[in-house]
Amino acid sequence: MDITVATWNTEWRTPASGAGPRIAATLAAPGFDFIVVTEGVRELLPEQGYTVDAGADWGYPLKPSRRKVIVWSRYPLTEDFVGVEGATLGRLAVATAIGEDGPIRIIGVCIPWRDAHVHTGRGNAHSWSEHLDYLDHLERILPALGNDIPTVIAGDFNQRIPRKGQPQTVADRLREVLADWTIHTCGELPNGPHIDHIATNQHIGLQAVSDWSASDHLGRLSDHAGVACRLVSVGCPRQPTGPVPLLGNPLPQSEPLGNSQQKLSGTPALDHDGHEIETAGALIPELRAEIESILRASGDGLSHGATFRLHEQGLRVDEIADRRGVSLGATRNFLRSLDALLSGTLPTSTSAALTNSYVYRELLNHARSDELDRYVDAQLRRLKSINPEVSFAPLRTRTHQYRVGERKHQ
Missing domain, CATH: 3.60.10.10 (Endonuclease/exonuclease/phosphatase)
Known part of the structure; x- marks a missing residue:
């Protein structure tokens, strides 16, 4: 096409x-x-x-x-x-x-x-x-x-x-x-x-x-x-490996997180001075295991961790949204960010880069190895090269922003 x-x-x-x-x-x-x-x-x-x-x-x-x-x-x-x-x-x-x-x-x-x-x-x-x-x-x-x-x-x-x-x-x-x-x-x-x-x-x-x-x-x-x-x-539609989930779940119930097929362009990321950003290498199994342990241990106020735990229990996206009392759109957003986190992939659009940065910033609330710290820092720098609005500060509780029927007024 x-x-x-x-x-x-x-x-x-x-x-x-x-x-x-x-x-x-x-x-x-x-x-x-x-x-x-x-x-x-x-x-x-x-x-x-x-x-x-x-x-x-x-x-x-x-x-x-x-x-x-x-x-x-x-x-x-x-x-x-x-x-x-x-x-x-x-x-x-x-x-x-x-x-x-x-x-x-x-x-x-x-x-x-x-x-x-x-x-x-x-x-x-x-x-x-x-x-x-x-x-x-x-x-x-x-x-x-x-x-x-x-x-x-x-x-x-x-x-x-x-x-x-x-x-x-x-x-x-x-x-x-x-x-x-x-x-x-x-x-x-x-x-x-x-x-x-x-x-x-x-x-x-x-x-x-x-x-x-x-x-x-x-x-x-x-x-x-x-x-x-x-x-x-960009290819034929991927067929679900299990039951087709309700309400447009982007991740079939039987499919584990971290199987994203979207890869970052081979072009090196540059900082604002035009210098190539040094990365900490690929997401090796040991780092992924450490990330999963952090997600399992995070409090309910940190949305990606809470979503990850419910996904591990086999819940569909609509069930996760209902259990947490947040919107379907926000829940799908969390699942896609988790999938990117656990596969080591990065987006190319500015809006997706900002969204994906939140899951890395949640990790900064927890004790982590030096290797994971370097990896998270490198990923955030790459995301910031795509969208300058990306922050390096730990991300605090965000659940209140996604409650069904509630919106912050400015």
Whole structure:
């Protein structure tokens, strides 16, 4: 599989507007296989292709030609479903295309902005409440879709990644919901900042990312810059070795932690002065055994240790989440971090690097051998080379941040 996916919020431009024909020319550029347009009209999309949209009603006065989400495909497209509940109404479209190498699922999203329905629309919301409600629904929808085919989430996330401007609790919630996904448009791009993003499940990898400006030599095109990713297959879906777990558990019940197949790129990690970081070598069995002993001995307030112990008892992800009283997204996040920890693998995206650093920082609360201390320090330095926000301080109790139904307000 080799596809190019683009997404752009076109700010309701039409063919009759000054910017409309220029936007249409950008979207018609050769090479796009899938386009997710948000706040757009069908008439700006290429004529040759197939479309699915999320509907005309998202709780504001109806304007028949406008759509919050339109999915365009070069290949025949079948609508799976559209959002009808809560904040997903008119803002979520899921469709499957049959490409040259098989089926591809596209999830088009337009996550509400901070003040959706606060002063306009229904007028009964408060800042970020619609955004968080959308993420709550998305957290339930994504596992129900299954994870058997290559899947892309694209559209207007209404968040900068890494966080800038939005409350920490809002950024954390997005990271929880997409814990099993890789967001390829994080960080600085030439024409950013960006709040439109493209994410994929584990069956798809990134070959290249590009973006374009919100304006051209003739003036403003939109209030958003656009992004595109060239994506490739990273292998066939892995078949579970035991019973298929409920609610999208990324680690089958019978599969031990530490079997991650994701490897760090062979490119050496560099510090901020451009010097290669010295590592403490591979994760040898003795170090892994020491890490497992620490996880078994850690208190319940340290989330990775508590999750590890329940996983060792054979509990599924939904059972672990219920037992600990935390969200499914956070539990999946802990399991993926544990899998990376116990296999010695590292991510390549900035958001995943920050998330993975937490499990190493939990280890710093415990007595450990000099060899393990050097190994943990080297891994944290590598993670910091990917995301400068990574800290070397011991991580204290985090459970309260993930309680179901509770959020910190800033």
